[in-house]
Amino acid sequence: MISLLTPPDSRRSQDVELYVGQKADARVQRERMLKDRPGLTVLIPAYNEAAFVADTLRSVQQQTTLPTRIIVVDDCSTDGTGDVARKCATPEIEFTVVRPEKNAGSKSSALNFGMTFVDTEYTLVIDADTTLAPDAIEKLMANFDSPKVACVTGMVLPRHVRTMWERGRYVEYLYAFTFYKPIQDYYGRPLIASGCFSAFRTDVLRQAGGWSMRTVGEDMDLTWSIYGMGYAVRFALDAVSYPVEPHNFHFLHKQLKRWSAGFVQCVRVHWKGALEVPYLRSMVAVALWDSLQAILGLFVIIPLLAIFVHPLFLLGYVLDLPTIAIPVFYTAYRRGEMGRALKSFPAFWVMRFINSVYVLQAFWNEFVKRKKLEKFEKGH
Amino acid sequence: MFAGLPGTGIGGIFYLLLTMWMPIHELYLLWHGRSSLARWRFIAERWMLFTAVIVVMVVQVNLLKGFFANKSPTSMSPMAPVAAELGVDPNAGTGILLGSGLYAGAVLLGVIGLVHLVRLGFWYKAYLKDLAHDLDLQRDWGRFTSLTRRTAAQTGEIVHDARIWWSWNVWRRVTAAR
Numbered sequence: 001m002i003s004l005l006t007p008p009d010s011r012r013s014q015d016v017e018l019y020v021g022q023k024a025d026a027r028v029q030r031e032r033m034l035k036d037r038p039g040l041t042v043l044i045p046a047y048n049e050a051a052f053v054a055d056t057l058r059s060v061q062q063q064t065t066l067p068t069r070i071i072v073v074d075d076c077s078t079d080g081t082g083d084v085a086r087k088c089a090t091p092e093i094e095f096t097v098v099r100p101e102k103n104a105g106s107k108s109s110a111l112n113f114g115m116t117f118v119d120t121e122y123t124l125v126i127d128a129d130t131t132l133a134p135d136a137i138e139k140l141m142a143n144f145d146s147p148k149v150a151c152v153t154g155m156v157l158p159r160h161v162r163t164m165w166e167r168g169r170y171v172e173y174l175y176a177f178t179f180y181k182p183i184q185d186y187y188g189r190p191l192i193a194s195g196c197f198s199a200f201r202t203d204v205l206r207q208a209g210g211w212s213m214r215t216v217g218e219d220m221d222l223t224w225s226i227y228g229m230g231y232a233v234r235f236a237l238d239a240v241s242y243p244v245e246p247h248n249f250h251f252l253h254k255q256l257k258r259w260s261a262g263f264v265q266c267v268r269v270h271w272k273g274a275l276e277v278p279y280l281r282s283m284v285a286v287a288l289w290d291s292l293q294a295i296l297g298l299f300v301i302i303p304l305l306a307i308f309v310h311p312l313f314l315l316g317y318v319l320d321l322p323t324i325a326i327p328v329f330y331t332a333y334r335r336g337e338m339g340r341a342l343k344s345f346p347a348f349w350v351m352r353f354i355n356s357v358y359v360l361q362a363f364w365n366e367f368v369k370r371k372k373l374e375k376f377e378k379g380h
Numbered sequence: 381m382f383a384g385l386p387g388t389g390i391g392g393i394f395y396l397l398l399t400m401w402m403p404i405h406e407l408y409l410l411w412h413g414r415s416s417l418a419r420w421r422f423i424a425e426r427w428m429l430f431t432a433v434i435v436v437m438v439v440q441v442n443l444l445k446g447f448f449a450n451k452s453p454t455s456m457s458p459m460a461p462v463a464a465e466l467g468v469d470p471n472a473g474t475g476i477l478l479g480s481g482l483y484a485g486a487v488l489l490g491v492i493g494l495v496h497l498v499r500l501g502f503w504y505k506a507y508l509k510d511l512a513h514d515l516d517l518q519r520d521w522g523r524f525t526s527l528t529r530r531t532a533a534q535t536g537e538i539v540h541d542a543r544i545w546w547s548w549n550v551w552r553r554v555t556a557a558r
Contacts, residue, residue: 172383183395183426186402186419259384275499285495286394286488287385293487294386315444320389322436327429356386 038141039120040067040199045110046128047075047103050084052244057088059131065138067124069094073114076103081128106376107195108211108218115210118202127196130243131159139239140199150204150231151223153193154239165252167344168351169245171328174341175348178237179327185235189279191287193226193233195219197241204231214269216373217262224266227280228273254377256355260362261373263287268366295360298353321349390491392433393484399430 042060046053053072060070074082074097082097089095098117104110111125122144124137136154143152155177161170184190195218208225211218223233246252267274267288275281297316305313325345332341365371402423409415 169383176383179429180391180395182422183398186422186426187398187405256384263385272502275495275502281495281499282394282492285491286391289487289491290387290391291385293390298386319440320392322440323389323392323433326432326436330429330432352386355384358384359386 038065038068038122040122040124040137040141041069041071041118041120041202042067042124042126043071043073043111043114043118044085044126044128045073045075045107045114046077046081046085047110048077048079048081049128050077050079050081052129053081053085054088055131056126056128057085059134060126060137061088061090061093062134063132063137064135065141066093067137068120069096071114071117072097072128073104073110074099075110076100106213106216106218108213108376111218112210115205121202122199123202123205124199125195125197126241127243130196130241132197132242133240136197136239136241137199140197140236143234143236144199144201146232148230148232149201149234150226150229151193151198151200151233152236152239153190153198153233154236154241156194156196156241156243158245159242160244160247161340161344163247164347164350165249166245166247168347168354170344171341171348172351174328174331175324178331181235182237184279184283185237187279188232188234189227189277189283190223190233190235191280191283192220193223194241196243197239201231204229215262215265216258216376217266220262220266221269224270224274224277224280227277228270252354256358257361257373258377260355260358261366263291263359264362264366265372291356291359292363294352295356295363298356299360318349321345324348390484390488394488396430396433397488399426402426 044053044056049056057070057072060067070093072082072085074085076099082099085097086095096117098114100110100113104113115123122141124140126132140152140154143149157173157177158166158170160166181190198219204226205222208222208229212221212225215221226233246255267284271284274284302313302316305316328345328348329338329341332338362373365373406415406419406423409419
């Protein structure tokens with residue numbers, strides 16, 4: 001009614017005023033946000049990530065809480081990763097692309113090189129193929145509510161869920177990040193601060209000596225070192241990141257080889273120290289036993305029982321799936337991804353066998369053959 | 381436990397037990413003024429999932445019990461004679477399920493118990509080491525007192541130096557032991 005009575009010109013001027021007002025409000029809000037933002041550097045190690053790094057940078061630049069600085073460590077890429085990254089620079093965030101003299105050889109080395117340029121209170125590490133939900137940094141940083149909290153890690157979900165491997169990983173992540181990890185967080189002991197999306201207090205990170213190169217599981221190694229130093233690690237379920245997961249078996253092979261060897265190496269390096277950390281010691285021991293028993297159960301006990309006692313023992317392969325399905329489908333329902341979870345669930349079963357093979361191989365190589373995996377191979 | 385690691389359910393049982401323990405732990409925190417409504421809400425959600433998992437397990441066990449009760453495992457098996465020779469109960473459905481539950485519980489208890497046994501071993505080793513150090517220090521004290529007795533008759537300055545030397549030695553040993 002009011003708009004009909006108002007002369008057209010004055011209505012237009014009101015609209016313009018409103019628009020200017022909104023724009024001014026938004027500008028003020030933006031300025032306030034830039035002023036109040038935490039001293040945070042986003043560190044992105046990248047080796048031949050030209051296809052993904054622009055998406056990663058854009059997702060950081062569109063955050064509700066902006067970082068002070070972004071440092072891309074272009075680890076002597078041959079596909080122009082550094083150039084792609086440089087083109088993404090915006091005036092609001094200080095932007096640096098650094099390049100070591102020669103390829104650092106591993107993610108840890110690249111991160112340690114990048115760390116020498118960090119001068120802020122907090123450091124956030126994101127993989128070059130990982131995009132963030134718009135409020136991920138805000139939600140993550142809110143967990144640094146005590147000086148004892150040295151690291152906060154976020155939720156991880158595959159960006160693409162198309163192939164069987166990605167589907168299997170999707171269910172694995174839903175299960176691990178929504179069932180195990182919140183419980184670990186309740187007791188103050190997330191088992192691992194994911195390498196693809198975790199924030200640290202820079203001084204603690206330096207105190208820990210950065211990312212160690214003694215294991216290929218540098219994220220788990222650092223997490224357990226932080227516990228050993230008496231600091232806490234938190235998990236933020238609502239801070240979501242989306243890495244690119246292996247879409248074919250070739251890349252999955254490299255990733256699982258690294259993960260399995262990383263776990264075994266971390267147990268070897270940290271077992272004495274972990275014994276002194278309440279809850280962590282039990283979690284590690286149970287994880288170790290469970291994985292060993294899974295290998296024995298899946299490849300020896302169930303087949304033998306099925307052959308020598310009764311084929312119905314094959315039910316052992318699927319007996320625990322309904323209990324796994326509950327947290328998975330509960331989270332999927334809350335995220336509005338029920339269809340995707342239902343379609344992906346069978347792939348989880350396949351992943352279980354594949355994981356067992358790689359863990360067996362890691363135990364055999366690291367403990368029996370004493371042949372340590374040292375070469376860091378990327379998952380894609 | 382985390383993606384990339386296989387599991388058989390023992391880990392799941394361990395985390396269910398940790399979920400069961402949450403309210404007690406939270407009561408302890410409440411007593412010390414470190415609890416919050418958000419934490420209780422989180423526990424309620426975990427308990428809801430916990431209850432759902434238990435309900436599904438009970439339904440599953442009952443379905444399998446019914447299945448096993450109707451079909452004797454050994455009689456259906458192509459290896460029935462072998463099974464009979466091994467003395468496997470033909471109606472072992474309930475037994476198998478109960479057995480696997482008991483096995484899981486016992487294994488879990490064993491694994492956690494082993495961790496604490498190893499810790500105890502390390503504690504005892506450290507205790508013995510400390511004891512050995514204490515004995516060394518006692519021997520040092522003996523040497524010091526005899527020194528002071530000998531030097532006391534001479535100058536007070538020497539006694540003072542010896543006392544500093546002994547304190548420094550004790551401090552060095554204690555820090556080294558830690």
